[in-house]
Amino acid sequence: LSVCPDQSFQIAYLLAHLQAAPLAANDVLLKPYLASWDELIKFLEALGPIVGIISQEIESKTTIIRDLAQKAEEEEKKMIERKETTKQLAQSKSSNYSKMDQTLSSGYTSVRSMIKMELENGLVDFQTQTNSGCRTLLRLHRALLWLQNFLHELGKDVAKGERLRRPSDLCKETYQRTLARHHSWWARKAAELAFLAMPERSYFYKLVCVKTQAEASVVLNRVVKAIEKVYKRNEVALQEHDMLDLP
Template sequence: MGVKSKAAAAILVLLLFLGSLWLQGGLDYHWDSCLKGYNQGNNFPQLSNSSVADVVEGPHVSVCPGQTFQVSALLSHLLATPAYTSDVLLQPYLSSWDELVKFMEALGPMVGLISKEIETKTSIIRQLALLSKKNPEAELGPYGHSLNSVDTQSEEKNHLKGSHNTDAYHSVRSMIWVEMNRGLVDFHHQTESGCRTLLRLHRALLWLKLFLQKLAETPVAGRLRSPSELCKEAYQSTLSTYHTWIVRRAAELAFIAMPERGIFFRLVCVQNQQELSAVLNKVVVGIGEVYDRTQKAFEENGMLDLP
């Protein structure tokens, strides 16, 4: 085997290692099945939110023919995710991740390796939700929500009364409440909890939000920086904090394979940077609302550093 072949093989091994360890320390629990049909047809009640409403303003986002990733579908899921005053519905949240996985896979095999770990973690939450429905062993707070949540206000109760929801994994706050009461969350040791798994997705969502935000920037003067450079910068500000030295180095290798900006134009069906910025800013606002609500729920329950 020549020097170039050995180098290529070494890089591939590192990237595979990155894919398995991407979301802080690797995948700790493996599940045999990847469930994709997580109540996709359910319609959950939700309250309007001014920040989320901003997403629908501006130019219409069209369906892109002939490709798997659809930014219009991503925006639809993001708009359906915030609920009530400060909660996040898990079904559209996970559907948003499904679309983001397609986005990453469209950027090439090296970047797509990262998406495999994310898919595994969304599958863990879906599996826990399915098991919970089969064996509902814990009582929920009022109307299926957390008792220590600020979402037990009268306006929200009126919306929830009509839903008669008893699904433990209906939302972020209901999941937190149920898993805490079932003793599934341990603040000192790793456990098979949806809360811990969601925290890893939550951290990755901040990385993607910052990357897309940087990609949407239109400098007044000077060149547009490469997506590879922007992705690396976003990673260094977010996920790198939770990664070991070798994972950080592997991540930098993966970002080198990031395609040029023109690929992103085609992914969201736009012709130039101005149009790309308009579309990505919508996505960033939608992700930001979901991230902020999830962050608040974790903060209120002291879960931002679950092992």
């Protein structure tokens, strides 16, 4: 029996990443946040080529933020190296360069540090579209609200005798009341195609290793809670900086 735990979607990983994301009282770490999206991409990849456009879209967004983070880190390293040479020079000249000793910290560690750093460096454009980390995060953030709504609906149990609704219908409905308003006509068409690929409940039960809706509810609601915590923190952080409508 060959098991490839890193290649297929696992709800436990998704949950672990989400739970690792909250930082201090009101912040969110970017690494686990993006890792949650990586895990969701795995879920989508198992559904076949129809939803390929969606996984590509998520990947392009996570890549933008990761690339920015990497560049910032490289810049930082260069700065430190420069600082060290300056310090050595200074020491040899025995003059005082202590002002340059302020510790540098990477801007892309958390959502709030990213917002702060990008604002301070004039990287956030409030008028025209750019690939700032903030506007990119906002796209993922809006999509996360859809996911939270969808999983919440999927996790609802019904009274005996009542019929459970199909995941693809729940997907469509929750999309229309959340993410659709931010999407162009083309994106909405792509979404409609994706709904068709949404598997039946039995698929989700297998995925989370349960047999009944009641058991599925327990697992799904745990994920919904974890998403909620992260979502709320990001919502507040973006809102505090007037970033909920970034173009």
